[in-house]
Amino acid sequence: MTVTDLPSASGGADEPLLDLLSGFIVELRNAGLPVSLTENLDAMEAVTHIPIEDREAFKYALGATLVKNHSHWRAFEVVFEVYFSLRGPEYEIVDGDPSAPLSDDDDQDPQMPGQGGQQGGGGGGMSALTPEQLAEMLFKALLQGDDAMLRALARQAVMRYAGMEPGRPVGGTYYLYRTLRNLDLDGMLDRLMEATREDAPAELTPLEERLERDEFDDRMDRLKQEVEAEIRRRLVADRGVEAMAKTLRKPLPEDVDFMHASREEMANLRKAIYPLTRKLAVRLARKRRHGRKGPLDFRNTMRHSLSYGGVPAEPKFRFPRPAKPEIMVVADISGSVAAFARFTLHLVYAISSQFSKVRSFVFIDGLDEVTRFFEGVEDIGEAVHRVNTEADVVWVDGHSDYGHAFGVFWEKYGKDVGPKTTVLILGDARNNYHASQSWIVKEIEHRARKVFWLNPEPRAYWDTGDSIVGEYGTWCEGVYEVRNLRQLEAFVEKLV
């Protein structure tokens, strides 16, 4: 990445900024964002027009040139914060001296002595305040929605409570937790609501109350963000930009591993799945309509030739109408792979118009048909939730037993598998050393159009321990590693 010998377009910016930018872009690429060379050059040019001092505008300028997918915006923001958080006068660290003893570990002692030597930052002599006074100021700031005050207080709180020590190998979340615990925000919401109730001229209707609560929730979220940002700034100052960016690096939503997603990542995944299904449905419908051209449609051509005086000037083709497959999803929903099954079911049902029929079965060691939960339901998320809570899938002990589940499937529903049926089996094939009964998969394969196995485990773990995916896989048309939304999307597209 040579940035120093760029065309003259970027000549106006000073070298340090360009260095910073090139580091920034390298980090974006490391985080998985596809930044092309032209986009890089655009960004370099953009920053010559927008001063770095106007931080918001600067951020959006970089975003507009570098991030072309909204789901990547969050990742971009994090990297931006890390790289540019120490830029601009009002964003400097207030106490300027990270080695000052910030970490009075004595939460028991409320009369913490002020740690002199800090000025400015909107909070004048804030360090002299007692924790009670600080809490009181925070309460007022939240009540009035005073953003500047909130920011100053967030800084003060981090300085006081986070107990950050230079060089200590602790993640930002630890400091965040410590700071927030000391601020006692849960109690704060009740107090705020009470104060609002008292101030109101008349009694609040439940609607008003709800709105007030949402408002305070919002303000407290902002406070949390401020605290987080402050902690991040301090960590960056302590550890340096690259190291910090590396620790904060998170997979993009489409690359999040189903099996190891955190709660927050799960929530993001759920949000991502709706637009994904919509896009997929549009794309598939289009593909169906505009697919390859079929053979010449003689009748149609002749009919149209009449308008050219009998000359067949406009050949007409018969469009192939491929039969829509019938889908049977057989999903393991035991703990480790439940999330994966959930997303796949969601996706399959969201595009069910592409299939002539969808039936779904879930199992752990017993097996249950769950098609009924999806019938006539608009809200697929709700149906998937019901599958997880209501389906009858435990036979003996609630540990995966593929062999038995397949046995039940074959016995009860085997006759429904026909030459038009495509069977999808979802699971990690960790059979807890039960009998595999793989002959059933063979029989299904015999009868069905196709059998696919989707495994949410990384390929390297297949056939290790009690995983017997290889044994089942011999009878399947294909076994696919589907660890994230990207792979799932790719598979579904292939399926249709």
Add this chain to the structure above:
Amino acid sequence: MTDTDARFADLAGVRSSLADVDYLADDGIAGIVYLADRLGKPILVEGPAGTGKTQLAKSVAEIIDARLIRLQCYEGLDESKALYEWNYKKQLLRIQAEGGDAAWTEVEDDLFSEEFLLTRPLLEAIRATDPVVLLIDEVDRVEVETEALLLEILSEYQVSIPELGTVEATQVPLVFLTSNGTRELSEALKRRCLYLYIDYPDLEREREIVTAKVPGIEPNLADQVARIVRSIRQLDLKKDPSVSETLDWARTLVLLGVDQITAETATETANVLLKYRTDIDKAVKEFADNPEELAGPAA
């Protein structure tokens, strides 16, 4: 490609003049419009429906006093609708009028001259000598192959017509492309554009928008509208209420003479705000969650 005659003097100017035409931009929007002008690049605007993507182009056109040329995209859009078309009827007439005694090459040269060219929006924007803003609306509706039509225009600001040669732009027009994100646009297209995502506005901006766009609304009501809409967007809905739906709702309330929204009025008029049965049910349930509510608050 640098634009020599910049349309905007500075960033703050963009913002204030957008506000003058009642388009309340946030930092991001104003900044990117300014940047697009400076870099001479098109803006690709994405975001949920009804957040003012198309309106942005219209407002910018209004500010710089330019003609808005709009290309509405749809499935099946092709060159002859987007770029140019030969007026073959007129060409036919020309041949017949000649009566067969002129030399063929002469007629041919004549046939493919500007006289017989029908300009379509894209070519029109390129050839315009007056200031224009080109709006390519809902670009996600065209097929991936058709997208390629746009590439030459977006990066070089020129159109190649085999019979005529290349038509280059006399000026760099401001170009806006909007997309509702129903499909992923091609990398090639994205690379050529600045990307702007317009999300639902935050509380303050939404309140300002409501106040600016709904005449005769009380500040108190505008505030309540904005807050309720924000709360509704936090529910897990199929389709969140858009800004235009918020405005419709505010207008409805003003027409009904409501000056204080109660749970009752909110649930009765929820169908203006939400367009799916399940969403309305969910919102109504949410608002009537309180047992006291069912008894009906003092209206």
